[in-house]
Amino acid sequence: MSGAVLVEARGLTKTYPPRNGDAQGHRAVDGIDFELGRGEAFGFLGPNGAGKASTMRRVAAISPVSGGSLRVLGMDPARDGPEIRGRIGVVPQDDCLDRELTVRENLYIYGRYFGLSKAVIRERLADLLALLEDKADEQVEALSGGMRRRLTIARSLINEPEILLLDEPTTGLDPQARHVLWDRLFRLKQEGVTLILTTHYMDEAEQLCDRLAVMDGGKIVAEGSPRELIDAHVTREVLELRFPTGEQEDASTRLRDGGVGGRVELLPDRVVVYTDDGEAALAMRTHCRSSRSPHSSAGPPSRTSSSS
Amino acid sequence: MQTGFIEGGGRVVAAAGWQGSYRSAATTPLEPAEIMAGHLLFVAFRLLTSNAAFVVVMAAFGVSKGWWVIATLPAALLTGLAFATPIAAWAVGLRSPSKMNSAFRFVLMPMYMFSGTFFALDQLPHWLRVAANALPLTQGVELCRSLSLGSATSLEVLGRGAYLLALAIGGIAVARLTYRRRLHP
Structure with missing residues (x-):
């Protein structure tokens, strides 16, 4: 299956209904095209409000498209949402962890959302908890920001996803925590997990991504490998x-x-x-x-x- | 009613908003309607357990007569759900809990006062009594009271039960739409 197209978007558009007197509605994603192959690391780069996270929500099959076509893992998100979500891992921008529960309980409950059996979750926990040093039985409330982020990533891997979506994975982390996460993401990539991430940081994009799309105002304004983009646009x-x-x-x-x-x-x-x-x-x-x-x-x- | 409001109101606003529990569940194979069903099951559990505590206390102090008091459990569950489901349907779309507080102050509290919970409705003027009788809480209170005292007629139970059931089911129908709108925007 190497080289197979996992995500294919053509003229992808998302318009949100009008709010707060804005009669037109808000066009968050404005007719973008992109393709993503197995094992690739693809990054959306751009300022806040550029449409990066909106595009990710379409791919994650948690929000219907307004126009254009989108295929994820060969399926239609509008029809096969649950099945697509079952094979995708999502690391949201705000961790959305259950703070009153322990690290282990968070992973267990999330695994149950995927319908995994207790035995399967227990088996996977052993691997995933390695990411979290000795914090398995600590309450999330007591964890540092970097540790919470690691837990969110561990949680997103519980269903052994084929595609991992990361929305600003290192925003707000200290440089050391960022490097730990980059290292982990790089290893995941080597293990064959396809990564899609959004980021504001050029260095993160350069470190992790094979291919980048720079977004602004809901459109892709530049696309290519980090090297190509640097050669074309940076002196x-x-x-x-x-x-x-x-x-x-x-x-x-x-x-x-x-x-x-x-x-x-x-x-x-x-x-x-x-x-x-x-x-x-x-x-x-x-x-x-x-x-x-x-x-x-x-x-x-x-x-x-x-x-x- | 109060348990239904607390567990189906503020908790839904938090789960859909700052707490993020719904957002993380929405990225899994679960559909918004399933997330809603899960939350309502939790509300039902909370209603049943707190109602059971009331029943035990009532029985221990000899307030209610006979085994009929057990029948107040499903009746109080139905009353709680008649409030919890429409409130959850509304709450899931809220971006902040302030409207929830207003609803408690200006809708729930007055309803508490005029539903025969604390004083008999006969003391009210005629027009206010008619209005009070139409309140869902009045129906729930009367249903539970008559069952616990063993004075309920089957017609009365059916009528009040149907009214509360309609509210609970109507709430679920609307919540299916509002949950989808919030979780899969």
Whole structure:
């Protein structure tokens, strides 16, 4: 089955009914196409409200589509919702754990939702609890954020899913907890689990995903492997220039006109020059400098701040 | 009524909202109607166990006569569900519990006062008595009271029972729609 298409979306659209005086209704997903093969790790990248989570809910068969077509595991989510959900694991953005229950009880109850027998759950618990160190009998309330996230991931694996959907898996976690989770997700991928994740973080997308779709306003605005996207849209270096208040606009115009090279972007607090050679651009800038020198920093684009 | 309201109201708002219990269950093969059925089973369990405690106390203090008191168990269950199912149908769509508090203050509490729970309805003026008789709680109270005292007629039991059953089933029918709308938006 390697290489088989697990998810196929064509012109996928989701419109929510009008709320709070918005007569038009809200088009959260606006006619997107994508395909996902077995064993792939696919990421949706984009700002809040871009339609990432909305797209995930369609794939998870927990929300009907408004238009276009969607096949998940070869089935139609509108008709075969329960069967699709039985073969998918979901890690929601807010953990949705039963806080008053212990780690073990959370996993057990969730397993029962899938109709798994006690014996099967007990067998799988042994593996899954390894993710949670020695916390099996602790109440969820007492766990740290990173540990809760690990429990949510362990919980989503109880039905041995073919596709794992992760909605912002590491948002709000400290760097160490993020690395532990990445490591775990990477191993799952190696074991053949297909991953679909949403994230705001470029570094997470680069670490985990084979293929990325950048979403904005309900549409896919760019798609490809992290390498392809970087080659197509990211320059090797980004020069950041800060000017005294009031001089910024003039300075950016001068930079553009002065042929500093690369794309110049005016931000509220600084001017950013996307270029392959930051030092050269800075040297060029000195030719068209104003009376006061700006603070500057040039370097490779930081992954979290380069948003082109 | 109160147990039906608490377990079918606030708890549903929490499970559909900040607690997330419904959201996590909705990603499994369970359908929204099954999640609703599971919750109502829990409400029924809570109703039965708390009613049983009342029955034991009533029997111990000799308030009720004979074995008929056992029949108040299903009657009180039906009364509780007649409230719990429509309230759950409404509660699942709420984004915050504040409306639930208002419902308790302005609907449930007045109903408590005018349903013959604390004083006999004959003390009310005629028009208010007619209105009070139409309240589901009045029907439930009368049903349980007459059964526990052994004074119930079969016509009365059937009439009041049918009224409460209609409310409970109507509530389930609406809840099937509202649960789907909230859990599979």
